Amino acid sequence: MKLSDFDFDLPDHLIATRPARPRSAARLLLAEGGAIADRRVSDLPDILRPGDVLVLNDTKVIPAxxxxxxxxxxxxxxxxxxxxxxxxxxxxxxxxxxxxxxxxxxxxxxxxxxxxxxxxxxxxxxxxxxxxxxxxxxxxxxxxxxxGAMPLPPYIASLRAPDEQDRQDYQTIWAARQGAVAAPTASLHFDAPLLDALETLGVEFVHVTLHVGAGTFLPVKVDDVTTHRMHAEWGEIGADAANAINRAKAEGRRVIPVGTTALRLIESAADGPGRVAPFEGTTDIFIYPGYQFRVTDGLMTNFHLPKSTLLMLVSALMGPEKIRQIYGHAVADGYRFFSYGDASLLIP
The missing domain is CATH 2.40.10.240 (QueA-like)
Known part of the structure; x- marks a missing residue:
């Protein structure tokens, strides 16, 4: 499995330097059942099902x-x-x-x-x-x-300096536990009206913590990606959160992490198919094609960098060919990429 397998051409003008306003107005590429549809994040109440569990990372970014x-x-x-x-x-x-x-x-x-x-x-x-x-x-x-100033990713910081607006934009509305130096960016699309609409639908929210480190932006430097070593990040899944996830899996309800950070954490804590245990510690889990998911039923995530470990993760979830199709569509249709960009909802 070569690094070049995860490369694609991305025009510079598709790199977002500011988020959509309001947050939930961002575009959402829905990939489910082999089909691709162009939606908005605000459409999530029409897409998700009552009983779905969204796993949310409540880490808080420090002005690092x-x-x-x-x-x-x-x-x-x-x-x-x-x-x-x-x-x-x-x-x-x-x-x-x-x-x-x-x-x-x-x-x-x-x-x-x-x-x-x-x-x-x-x-x-x-x-x-x-x-x-x-x-x-x-x-x-x-x-x-x-x-301090907010630690914008290098691909934004190289285009403009962080400012006061980033203190709000680069923070989720449920951020609670200080310690991240990068945001769980898929979560940046949620605002209070969207959360209210999802709660009314019957979607359940489960909060976990993974303090995102700057290593999330480190490039893969090996040609054989299976030899890459991930950076370690500290995370925690409390007993209540683990019980909620396990109850949903036992009842046949979908568990959908919002962001790769939440996904990596629940898969790190999995102690069997469809089960997670309470967890506290560091994880350096590396997910690439061939990985067998034990808890995850879908993923909401932004569009990732070429040759990145996050692109490898979504390729593991959907299959490399399907991700190439999804990303080809996103580029051709002008989706905005990376931390302040648009989102995808991937249901394998």
């Missing part, structure tokens, strides 16, 4: 992109330089992060992010650095809200 300055004494006097930092994940002490330019930093240096926050570089390596901040807990969270 920081701009600071470092000061170093020299024979010519103090020298100040600008440093851009992206937080990756909490460490045993401090945070793992990336910095640009990193080559000029030294262990022991302090980076100041305005008056609200500063951090000491305590460790450096090939994969990044570790920072210990001068604030922790609620004080750190408050300072981060003041000085």
């Amino acid at each position: 992109r920081l701009t600071g300055t470092r000061t170093r004494a020299s024979a010519q006097g103090d020298a100040t330089a600008k440093i851009e930092v992206t937080l990756l994940e909490p460490a045993a002490e401090g945070w793992q992060a990336l910095a640009k330019p990193m080559r000029k930093l030294r262990v022991g240096e302090v980076i100041r992010f305005g008056d609200a926050l500063s951090a000491e570089v305590v460790e450096m390596g090939a994969a990044g650095l570790r920072l210990v901040f001068d604030a922790t807990g609620d004080a750190f969270d408050a300072a981060l809200q003041t000085v």
Whole structure:
């Protein structure tokens, strides 16, 4: 199974840099029973069935992109330089992060992010650095809200800088548990009126948590995709959520995760066909064609990058040939791609 099997041509103008407004006005490509239909996310109450379970990731994105300055004494006097930092994940002490330019930093240096926050570089390596901040807990969270910017994906950040609107746009309306540095983007299409309409229909919502890491954007660098190693992300499925999923499966109702993050988590927690166990810990599950799904009956997801692990995941769910057909249709019909783009509902 070669990396080139998951490539396709995507015109640049189809990469969305802003979401649809309202959220549920985004287009929805429905692929079910071999057919493809062009719909809107707002049509979900006409598409889903009473009793369907939507699995929602309630992670909350932190404003993980920081701009600071470092000061170093020299024979010519103090020298100040600008440093851009992206937080990756909490460490045993401090945070793992990336910095640009990193080559000029030294262990022991302090980076100041305005008056609200500063951090000491305590460790450096090939994969990044570790920072210990001068604030922790609620004080750190408050300072981060003041000085941080939303960590837009590289393919958006290269086209425009994040702004205040992204603090709302790049966050789900049910976000509750802080810790992600990337959004579960299929969930960005839901607004309050849509949730109300689905609840009235009889759709059940189950909340789980997977803190999405920056590794979700890492490219696959091996030609034989089966040798690729996924990044690990922390997740949790509570007992109530596991029981709700298991009850639905036992009753023959469909379990449809909203987003690949929710799908990867419930498949990680599966302890048999049609069953999940409560789960807390890290998962590095890699789903590619040949994988046997144990819990998932469908998936709502955005359109993914060429050669990405997420494209491999949807190819595992629908079959590579069907995904090529779906993506060919999406490109030809002008669907908007990636995090702020349109959605698909895939029912194998």
